Amino acid sequence: MIIKTKFDVGDTVFPIEKTSVEDWVSCDFCGGTGKITGRNDKERGCPECYSKGKRQRFISTPQVGMKTTIVRMDIVCGNRVEEYYAGKNGAYLSQKDIFSSYEEAKEECEKRSKETHYS
Numbered sequence: 483m484i485i486k487t488k489f490d491v492g493d494t495v496f497p498i499e500k501t502s503v504e505d506w507v508s509c510d511f512c513g514g515t516g517k518i519t520g521r522n523d524k525e526r527g528c529p530e531c532y533s534k535g536k537r538q539r540f541i542s543t544p545q546v547g548m549k550t551t552i553v554r555m556d557i558v559c560g561n562r563v564e565e566y567y568a569g570k571n572g573a574y575l576s577q578k579d580i581f582s583s584y585e586e587a588k589e590e591c592e593k594r595s596k597e598t599h600y601s
């Protein structure tokens with residue numbers, strides 16, 4: 483059986499990297515309290531901001547091209563997940579975070595920066 487993946491081993495890919503910036507905003511899920519109240523009036527830590535009451539913004543930046551050395555694929559809850567090992571940083575990259583050209587990676591970063599990414 484031959485399974486087609488987005489990239490092959492040895493392909494040059496351009497990942498995008500998500501980095502945090504020092505830009506904190508009040509958590510809109512808990513209203514900045516860090517807590518949510520259940521119907522039985524019990525309080526729990528907010529799952530969106532991990533009880534901090536504020537969330538940190540992230541930005542995406544395109545990276546230089548690097549060759550893939552390992553491709554792995556899995557089925558998680560019925561969805562196909564492809565991950566690629568590339569470069570020398572020792573981490574697998576998700577299919578949704580790598581592109582075939584720097585321009586494509588840059589374009590996706592610009593698109594993602596218009597949306598708001600918070601921790």
Ligand SMILES: [Zn+2]
Nearest residue numbers: 509512528531
């Ligand atoms: Zn919160």
